[in-house]
Structures are given as C-alpha cells and as structure tokens.
Amino acid sequence: MEPVTEREIRASFVNCTKGEAKRLPVPGDLSARPWDDLDFLGWRDPAAPQRAYLVTPSGDGLVGVALRLASSDVGRPRRTMCALCLTTHQGGGVCLMTARKAGRSGQQGNSVGVYLCADLACSLYLRGKKDAGPGGRLHESLTLEEKVERTAAKLDAFLARVTG
Structure with a gap:
C-alpha cells in the first residue's frame, strides 16, 4: 500500500457522513506505518x-x-480465525466487525459483518511480521503473493457488500 494522508483517509469513507469522517480519529503515526507491508490501513478508536x-x-x-x-x-476462550488473512487467535483476537452499508441501505439500518483480527494487523500476520502466538498461522503451500491476492479478494468481496 502507498502511504496516505489524513485528508485522503477522511475523504475515502463510504459508509459515514462527511461530518462523521471529519470527526473520526486518524492514527497520528501515519509516517511510521510499514506501508510496504500493508494491504490496507486498519486501526481501532482509542477513545471508543x-x-x-x-x-x-x-x-x-x-x-x-x-x-x-x-x-x-x-x-x-476458544481459537477463532480471521476471514481475511486466515490467522487464528486465542480468545478475543478475532472479532465480528460490522459496517453500515453505504447509501440509502445503510441509512435504513442495514449492515454487513466479517470476522477480522481484532487489531486489524492482517497484513503483518500474513507476512510473518507479527506473531499471532502458537498455531496462529497455518502452514500453506501458497506463495506469499498468492496469500496476499487471496486476502485482497476477500477484502474486495466484503467492501462490495458494504457498497453494493
């Protein structure tokens, strides 16, 4: 992923109002992110x-x-798997995350969900840059490039459900 600015981030949101996008917390460490290893930028709201x-x-x-x-x-506690990167985590390491659908459908309260790594560090787990603990990554015969393509396809499918 190429580095992005706060302005680009705020302008990218498809399932919230411009006012909500203006108020949401953007990570302060954008310049320190490992952009070459990221397929997407994900973060949790420290205040919420x-x-x-x-x-x-x-x-x-x-x-x-x-x-x-x-x-x-x-x-x-049980082991659960992220639907994007297929990393397994013990306990609360994977969460169901829901996104309000874009447009009129979202205004009517419709949403879609996906199980994701709770810290949204899928790209780093996929590349072995972050350890998910014992049993976190299953051994696969796919190349890293194939794993990245699979993860991108799964993310695209989720986003299509949000925007469709």
Missing part, C-alpha cells in the same frame, strides 16, 4: 474501543469503512 476503521486502495482511489465491533463472547 468498539469502533474501528479500515482504508484500502480500490480502483483509482481509496475506500474507507467505519466498523463497529460486536460484543465479545463471554465464556471459555
């Missing part, structure tokens, strides 16, 4: 832990979506 944001290149520009984390399951 149930909110997260994801921005990714798409076509000629960026597409950003505001996400809401579902309430975590209470009970015994």
Whole structure:
C-alpha cells in the first residue's frame, strides 16, 4: 500500500457522513506505518474501543469503512480465525466487525459483518511480521503473493457488500 494522508483517509469513507469522517480519529503515526507491508490501513478508536476503521486502495482511489465491533463472547476462550488473512487467535483476537452499508441501505439500518483480527494487523500476520502466538498461522503451500491476492479478494468481496 502507498502511504496516505489524513485528508485522503477522511475523504475515502463510504459508509459515514462527511461530518462523521471529519470527526473520526486518524492514527497520528501515519509516517511510521510499514506501508510496504500493508494491504490496507486498519486501526481501532482509542477513545471508543468498539469502533474501528479500515482504508484500502480500490480502483483509482481509496475506500474507507467505519466498523463497529460486536460484543465479545463471554465464556471459555476458544481459537477463532480471521476471514481475511486466515490467522487464528486465542480468545478475543478475532472479532465480528460490522459496517453500515453505504447509501440509502445503510441509512435504513442495514449492515454487513466479517470476522477480522481484532487489531486489524492482517497484513503483518500474513507476512510473518507479527506473531499471532502458537498455531496462529497455518502452514500453506501458497506463495506469499498468492496469500496476499487471496486476502485482497476477500477484502474486495466484503467492501462490495458494504457498497453494493
């Protein structure tokens, strides 16, 4: 992913108003992000832990979506898998994140969801730059490029559900 600016991030959101996009917290460490290793930029809201944001290149520009984390399951810890990068995590390492649909459908309260790494570091887990713990990455015969393409296709499919 190419480095992006705060202005580009705010302009990319498809499922919130311009006012909401203007007020959402953008990471302050954009210059320090490992852009060469990112397929998308994802972050959690430090002031509202149930909110997260994801921005990714798409076509000629960026597409950003505001996400809401579902309430975590209470009970015994279990291993769950991210639908994008296929990394497994123990306990709360994977969360159901929902995005209000874009346009009129979203205004009517419709949303779509996907299970994602709770820290939105899928790109780093995929490349082995971040450790998910024991059993976090399954051994696959795919090349890194094939894994990245698969993850991008899964992300594109989710975004198509948000914007469609």
